[in-house]
Amino acid sequence: MSSNSSNTAREMLKIKEAFSSLQNKKIELIQKIISSEGKPKPHINVTTKGPSCKQVIVSMSINNANKFVKESSIHIANINRTFKNIMSDVMADFILVKNKGVIISTNKVASFLDLQSIKKYVKNTYCIEADQIEPLRLP
Numbered sequence: 001m002s003s004n005s006s007n008t009a010r011e012m013l014k015i016k017e018a019f020s021s022l023q024n025k026k027i028e029l030i031q032k033i034i035s036s037e038g039k040p041k042p043h044i045n046v047t048t049k050g051p052s053c054k055q056v057i058v059s060m061s062i063n064n065a066n067k068f069v070k071e072s073s074i075h076i077a078n079i080n081r082t083f084k085n086i087m088s089d090v091m092a093d094f095i096l097v098k099n100k101g102v103i104i105s106t107n108k109v110a111s112f113l114d115l116q117s118i119k120k121y122v123k124n125t126y127c128i129e130a131d132q133i134e135p136l137r138l139p
Contacts, residue, residue: 011035053109058122059101068125069097075125079104082117090114 011034015027022030060068068075072095079092093105104118 008035054106056104056106056110056115056118057098057101058104058118061101062097062099065097065102068102068122069095075121079118079121082121083114086113086117088114088117 008031012027012031015030015034016022019027019030075095076092083090083092088111089108090110091107093107096103096105102122106114110118
């Protein structure tokens, strides 16, 4: 008897002792659930080539981008508050700097209204020179 099958037998005996009135088929079912047999593997959606459409690209100078990212947690909270005010179901997750500006990652693809809200917020941010911000775009 292999160690795996002996472990299974021990688990089944423990279940039988705890629930003596259960039928053998039910005990086997409980044992399968406990040992995670048949548990589906989680599906992870990751973009590995090119940018995702869940990213909003804000083109700006590298100096503006660095200033903006220094307070990224505040900006994420404010952008999410803006989304909530316009009753959007989009939420900003994080901000990162790339060579041509800032990328704001969202949980869903942003609509035109969402893009306009982000643009208005970024242009009104005190640490940014608004004339150096180019139109927002999705990848």
